[in-house]
Amino acid sequence: MARLSLKSVEKVYGNKFKAVHGINLEVEEGEFMVLVGPSGCAKSTTLRMIAGLETVTGGEIHIGDQVVNDLVPGKRGIAMVFQNYALYPHMKVHNNLSFGLKLRREPRDKIASATQEVSGILEIEELLDRLPKQLSGGQAQRVALGRALIKQPEVFLFDEPLSNLDAKLRASMRVRITDLHKRLREEGRPATVVYVTHDQVEAMTMGDRICVMKDGHIMQVADPVTLYERPANSFVAGFIGMPEMNLAEAVLTLGNTPELTIAGQTIEVASELAERLSGSEGTVTLGIRPQHLTVEPENAAGAFSGEITNIEFMGHEVNLHVDVGDNPFVAVVQSDRIDRQLRRGDRVALRPVGSKIHVFDAMSGENISLNYSNN
Amino acid sequence: MKQFNSLQNTASQHEKSAHSEASSRRRRNISAALRYSLLAVFGLIMVYPLIWLVGASFKSNSEIFSSPWFWPQEPTSQGYVDGWKTSTPYTFGHFFLNSMKIAIPKVIGTAISSTLVAYGFARFDFPGKKILFAVLIATLLLPDVVTRIPQYLLFRELGWLDTYLPLFVPQWFAWEAFFVFMLVQFLRAIPREMEEASRVDGANSLQTLIFIVVPILTPALVSVCLFQFMWTMNDFLGPLIYISTVENYPISLALKLSIDATEAFNWNQILAMTVLALTPSLVVFFLAQKSFIEGISTGGVKG
Numbered sequence A: 001m002a003r004l005s006l007k008s009v010e011k012v013y014g015n016k017f018k019a020v021h022g023i024n025l026e027v028e029e030g031e032f033m034v035l036v037g038p039s040g041c042a043k044s045t046t047l048r049m050i051a052g053l054e055t056v057t058g059g060e061i062h063i064g065d066q067v068v069n070d071l072v073p074g075k076r077g078i079a080m081v082f083q084n085y086a087l088y089p090h091m092k093v094h095n096n097l098s099f100g101l102k103l104r105r106e107p108r109d110k111i112a113s114a115t116q117e118v119s120g121i122l123e124i125e126e127l128l129d130r131l132p133k134q135l136s137g138g139q140a141q142r143v144a145l146g147r148a149l150i151k152q153p154e155v156f157l158f159d160e161p162l163s164n165l166d167a168k169l170r171a172s173m174r175v176r177i178t179d180l181h182k183r184l185r186e187e188g189r190p191a192t193v194v195y196v197t198h199d200q201v202e203a204m205t206m207g208d209r210i211c212v213m214k215d216g217h218i219m220q221v222a223d224p225v226t227l228y229e230r231p232a233n234s235f236v237a238g239f240i241g242m243p244e245m246n247l248a249e250a251v252l253t254l255g256n257t258p259e260l261t262i263a264g265q266t267i268e269v270a271s272e273l274a275e276r277l278s279g280s281e282g283t284v285t286l287g288i289r290p291q292h293l294t295v296e297p298e299n300a301a302g303a304f305s306g307e308i309t310n311i312e313f314m315g316h317e318v319n320l321h322v323d324v325g326d327n328p329f330v331a332v333v334q335s336d337r338i339d340r341q342l343r344r345g346d347r348v349a350l351r352p353v354g355s356k357i358h359v360f361d362a363m364s365g366e367n368i369s370l371n372y373s374n375n
Numbered sequence B: 001m002k003q004f005n006s007l008q009n010t011a012s013q014h015e016k017s018a019h020s021e022a023s024s025r026r027r028r029n030i031s032a033a034l035r036y037s038l039l040a041v042f043g044l045i046m047v048y049p050l051i052w053l054v055g056a057s058f059k060s061n062s063e064i065f066s067s068p069w070f071w072p073q074e075p076t077s078q079g080y081v082d083g084w085k086t087s088t089p090y091t092f093g094h095f096f097l098n099s100m101k102i103a104i105p106k107v108i109g110t111a112i113s114s115t116l117v118a119y120g121f122a123r124f125d126f127p128g129k130k131i132l133f134a135v136l137i138a139t140l141l142l143p144d145v146v147t148r149i150p151q152y153l154l155f156r157e158l159g160w161l162d163t164y165l166p167l168f169v170p171q172w173f174a175w176e177a178f179f180v181f182m183l184v185q186f187l188r189a190i191p192r193e194m195e196e197a198s199r200v201d202g203a204n205s206l207q208t209l210i211f212i213v214v215p216i217l218t219p220a221l222v223s224v225c226l227f228q229f230m231w232t233m234n235d236f237l238g239p240l241i242y243i244s245t246v247e248n249y250p251i252s253l254a255l256k257l258s259i260d261a262t263e264a265f266n267w268n269q270i271l272a273m274t275v276l277a278l279t280p281s282l283v284v285f286f287l288a289q290k291s292f293i294e295g296i297s298t299g300g301v302k303g
Helices: A043-051 A093-103 A108-121 A137-149 A167-186 A200-206 A224-229 A234-239 A271-276 B002-056 B078-085 B092-123 B129-140 B144-157 B177-188 B193-200 B205-234 B237-242 B251-261 B267-297
Strands: A004-012 A018-027 A032-036 A058-063 A078-081 A155-159 A192-197 A209-214 A217-222 A246-253 A259-262 A265-268 A282-288 A293-297 A304-313 A317-324 A327-334 A347-352 A358-361
Touching: A004 A043, A018 A043, A018 A058, A018 A217, A032 A043, A032 A200, A043 A058, A043 A078, A043 A155, A043 A192, A078 A137, A078 B193, A093 A108, A093 A137, A108 A137, A137 A167, A167 A200, A192 A200, A200 A224, A209 A224, A209 A234, A217 A224, A217 A234, A234 A246, A234 A282, A234 A358, A246 A327, A246 A358, A259 A282, A265 A304, A293 A327, A304 A327, A317 A347, B002 B267, B078 B092, B078 B267, B092 B129, B092 B177, B092 B205, B092 B251, B092 B267, B129 B177, B144 B237, B177 B205, B193 B205, B205 B251, B205 B267, B237 B251, B251 B267
Parallel strands: A032 A192, A032 A209, A078 A155, A155 A192
Antiparallel strands: A004 A018, A004 A058, A209 A217, A246 A259, A246 A282, A259 A265, A282 A358, A293 A347, A304 A317, A304 A347, A317 A327
């Protein structure tokens, strides 16, 4: 296993379109790195550049100590799992698994034992003599996983491998892949993984660290907890978390009593937070997660009042949609703690948990409240 | 009483609906019967010359023109026996072999070269690709006749006259734009991931082509081979131009030979040998029918 590093990597297409803007990323040996972002954020392009399926038009990609920019995919020590499995349709499962080893001219007994071992790990022994068209989606994906595993590569690359599966199977494959990663680590042969997905649940549950991308730029690289609690900017804040973080334009006034004003309503800012915000007076973006809002009677002090536009009963929780002026807010409330008499059109107040407030620069979107403790 | 009435009513309603169902079924049956008999009649008209050909090859020479009916009154295999001997020192089998000497290298060369060229156009980016592909397609529209004379002069200079080389060597260089185009279209419909997976597995472009692309392309390749085989067996003009010795004649010329050789044509012999000449193409077609139909029908649409 090896570490992977991207240094100022760029991708400019023939038509001058710049897809990747000089990104830097370090993936440690044995680390599970997830690239996540909305569609078109160049996460797949980045992965394909690491794989060698796209040319790198600027910067360097290192796998271990080697610059691999000009190496063909087969020489990079990588294995890749594709979204639509990409199994060879005319080969039986065991040939699909061993194709890479045969190309490397490995001895036959070694190929046989490797096939045996991998099919044991992935529980596909009874599928070895089938053709890909005789497999279900989940089975095909396990074979695709086996094809990567059998090569014992330096780096595993996953390109949205679960998005063709149904929700239930996706959840079980998610666990299977993370278990496999842990198991390899415990067996002393840790696997370096780069995993591309657009699904934040996959990202949060699988990644040791997550790299959030947008329009060919890296927005933040951090572990799931940091990403959730200390988002570096309003994009990451809005992208990670369900329902997404409430973001609203606010006016920050610092002085004797530091205040935030939204739609003419003002709340006081805790002095600890105000200290961090010094010099940022004026228009800012306020961010607060739906889980960090409490519902109070209208006009409660230190809360924003607004009108309920929708009530979504989710079972153990209720999503309360409230318009504060023109700003739509969502509050997530435990269903046993909410007043069941509330109806659409009623007015309530939302009180942010003071220490959980994020303040972002209105122009750059950067989190200017980041330096204060979230605890 | 009321109840009884209503029962009667429902019974008659049932009867009515059963009636209408039966009549509509009858109408459907009649229309189907009409359709199929019409199709059968036209199909028979189209295929009758072929049936007649087979029947007439078993007739005696005098009977052939006496009745348009295909069934021979006194079946005889004399046409086959005499026809096989031919009017030359060689048997018809010799000419068969000659045809194979052209067809086999031609078919193999076409399949290999067309696949290579199509793979290049479908999967690689290189300068001038668009123009080159346009030129390739343009040659589809070029009438054969235009190139005959320059080609003849060229092959004469090379000293290839009266050999089979002019008949199959051009095909080793993806000479048939139609096949290249067909394979390109087929390749475009195949997702690239499998080839990418094989590159990640360590295969180079040629290995990817041989181990991954060609097996997937098989239906299209079968069609290419089949077309080329049938066209070669039917080709008359090519051998006529380049082959001058009877010893080297393929079937198409040998058949013509039996018409030229004598003044009173032995039609039963000619017809018998025509039937034999048709056989290889038909056999190959029926052997490869499944792949062939898959190949031409999924060329542009398979996802």
